[in-house]
Amino acid sequence: MNRRHFLKLLSVALAGSTLPLNLNAFERQHQVGIARLRYQGGNDNPRPGALRRLLQEVGRHTSVEVNPVVSEIWGRREELFLHPMIAMAGDRGYDPLPDEVIENLRLYLSSGGFLYIDSAEGLTDGPFMESVRRDLARVFPDRPIATVPRDHTVHKSFYLIDRPVGRLDIAANLEGIFDEERASVLINPNDLLGALARDAFGGWEHQVSPGGDRQRDMAQRLAVNIVLYALTIDYKADQVHIPFILRRRRWRVD
Structure with a gap:
């Protein structure tokens, strides 16, 4: 049983009487989707369309x-457990998450779920990041936010990533919350979704600084890595086989 099927079966056990509401989602269990966590008092969608673009990159590569x-969710338990990856974004402070959502996130993340947090405010310690740290301390009072080392699996789950950039390059490392070696939460202050967002005509919505097109390309690769990590966690910690796979599929990584 792979991780996606496990989470969906677990959702049935946890949802109980809500089983009939979840059947339609089970029909697409072979497909990978991302849910966006909504909240009150801020801007929970600063880069509209960017998550769809992220999924397109995964499907293309x-x-x-x-x-x-x-999907847009408010943190109800039956919603969380239908998705192996939840994304949360913002560009300003927001109201504290309800206690019920905090409890649901704790259960979801402790059971194998994954939360990716993307800041679009252009600061490593701005109001959005302060709100994030406040709520993560409520979710896991005994698990501090830690720096993600450069040799962590997320940097090599598909592409080899030297530096986790986005629209900006203001933070040299990702941050996360760990359950032993597994990162259940990843935090990126570099506005990764801003590097992926396109307008209605297909053009890039935001300039990438300071590295231009090369930095945008690396941000796209990081986005793919994060989704692959959410699906597989640490089974690719040993990356010896990756160059062979990429050569066989004729994919370039430089």
Whole structure:
């Protein structure tokens, strides 16, 4: 049983009487989707369309089948457990998450779920990041936010990434919350989604600084890595086989 199927079966056990509401989602269990966590008092969608673009990158560069429809959820338990990856974004402070959502996130993340947090405010310690740290301390009072080392699996789950950039390059490392070696939460202050966002005509919505097109390309690769990590966690910690796979598929990584 792979991790996605485990989470969905667990959702049935936890949802109980809500089982009939979840059947439609089970019909697409071979596809990978991302849910966006909504909240009150801030801007929970600063880069509209960017998560869909992220899924397109995954589908284009890997063999993963993606569901391009990004679900919007408020942190109810039955919603969380239908998705192996939840994304949360913002560009300003927001109201504290309700206690029920905090409890649901704790259960979801402790059971194998994954939360990716992307800041679009252009600061490593701005109001959005302060709100994030406040709520993560409520989710896991005994697990501090830590720096993600450069040799962590997320930097090599598909592409080899030297530096986790986004629209900006203001933070040299990702941050996260760990359950032993597994990162259940990853935090990126570099506005990764800003590097992926396109307008209605297909053009890039935001300039990338300071590295231009090369930095945008590396941000796209990091986005793919994060989704692959959310699906597989640490089974690719030993990356010896990756160059062979990439050569066989004729994918370049430089």
